[in-house]
Amino acid sequence: MKHRQLGTSDLRISPVGMGTWAIGNDFWGKVDDQESVRAIQAGIDAGITFIDTAPAYGAGHSEEIVGRAVKGRRDEVVIGTKVGIIRTEDDFVRNLKAESVLQEIDDSLRRLGVDVIDLYQIHWPDPNTPIEETMTALNKAQEAGKFRYLGVSNFNIAQMEEIRQYGDIVSLQPQFSLLKRDIEGEVIQYCLDNGIGIVNYGTLAGGILTGKFREIPEFEEGDNRAHFYPWFNKNVWGNIQSLLEVLRGIADERGVTAGQVAINWTIRQAGITSALVGAKNPDQARGNAGGGDFELTQKELNRIDEAYKKNVAGIL
Ligand SMILES: NC(=O)c1ccc[n+]([C@@H]2O[C@H](COP(=O)([O-])OP(=O)(O)OC[C@H]3O[C@@H](n4cnc5c(N)ncnc54)[C@H](OP(=O)(O)O)[C@@H]3O)[C@@H](O)[C@H]2O)c1
Structure with missing residues (x-):
């Protein structure tokens, strides 16, 4: 994968990044920590150099797993973590108060086992704290x-305008995928105009864009993804399956997977620096990295966009 520069920073990152919410072992069902470490390492072996985590993912657990996975390989990766969401037993609480922020940084450094965090991201705005x-x-x-x-x-x-009065930001992490395209237009243009890189999340829309769910899945207890991503709802299911048929067609013609087509479409969009993709095991991590190893043609991109317009635009 050819690396890309992140905004105005000197960080160079792979266009496919590793998402680690699920490996926090909280909110996405049960995962095995050893398998999570292997997944991250397999991703690095396959060319992924950007890892995104957050204290909110399993109340620090995801950061600890990332720390274990990159031990001895620190110079191979760019690590992004976040600040401002405190994971309590049953909630995600926004807190950007100075005291909390300063405590969170030290906790993240300790859990990750690193001297410096490459990219520190404010997870969500906190309306109760002046920026x-x-x-x-x-x-x-x-x-x-x-x-x-x-x-x-x-x-x-x-x-973004407000925060930039107080200092520079080099990146925005929004939700963006073939199913969620509301940053197209103004937000992407703003980032392009101001040298702000975009590392998008939810690239596979919670896994649905792999095409592996042929029926609406019943997720195991503790797997709450359907509450975060609205794509597992019967009102939109048929529309998404129609789009997936086109992804599957292109995937078959190329000998890749539908998920890889969805990933490649994402990293081909203007303004996107790196597409974060979550993985729970080495096979998924390798497969997702492979989404950056080819280039969809303009014709294929157009076919996907037509299928999106016909089936999915405006359904949610
Ligand atoms: N900033 C924010 O507010 C925010 C919010 C959400 C996410 N994020 C970040 O973005 C990352 C990516 O988003 P996401 O993890 O929410 O969702 P995602 O990447 O759309 O989906 C990830 C899930 O899809 C399934 N999957 C992944 N690769 C697969 C493959 N090759 N084959 C089959 N199934 C596969 C896995 O779950 P199963 O195997 O269980 O199906 C995996 O956990 C997160 O991990 C996190 O780092 C940030």
Whole structure:
């Protein structure tokens, strides 16, 4: 995979990135930690150099697993983690107060087992804390060498404008996939105009874009993905399956998988630096990395966009 520069930073990352929410062993059903470590390492072996995690994923567990996986391989990866969501027993609580932010950075460094975080991202805006307070704390931590670059996630243009009064951001992490395209147009253009890279999440829309679910799945207890991603709902199921038929067709013609086609479509979109894809085991990680190893033709991209317009645009 040919690496790409992240915004105005000097970080160069793979166009397919490793998402690690599920390996926090919380919210996505039960996962095996050894298998999670192997998944991350298989992803790195297959060319993935960007790993995204967050304290909110399993209340620190995902960061610990990432730390274990990159031990001895720190210089092969760019690590992004986040700040501002506290995982309680049954909730995700926004908190960007200075005291909490400073505590979170130290906790993340310890759990990851690293001296510096490459990309530190504000996970969600916190309407109860002035951004100036948060940025004063973050600027202090950055000056102290605790992280290299700042990014934001789930911010709109007005929120990016506001935060940039207090310091630079190099990236935005929004939800974006073949099913969720609302950043197209204004948000992507804003990022392009201002040198802000985009590392999108939900690239496989919670796995549905692999095409592996032929019927609406009944997820095991503890797997709450259907509450986060609305694609497993019967109102939209048929529309998504029609789009998947086109992905499967292109995949068969090329000898790749539908998931790889969905990933490749994503990293071919203007403004997208790296598409985060979650993986629970080595096979998935290798397969997802393979989504960056070919280039869909313009004709294939058009076929996908036509199928999207016909079947999926505007359904949600
Ligand atoms: N900033 C934010 O607010 C935010 C929000 C969500 C996610 N994220 C980040 O973005 C990452 C990616 O998004 P995501 O993990 O939510 O969803 P995703 O990448 O759309 O889907 C990941 C899931 O799809 C299935 N899958 C993945 N690769 C597969 C393959 N090759 N074959 C078959 N199934 C496969 C796996 O679950 P099963 O095997 O169980 O089906 C996996 O857990 C997250 O891990 C996280 O790092 C950030």
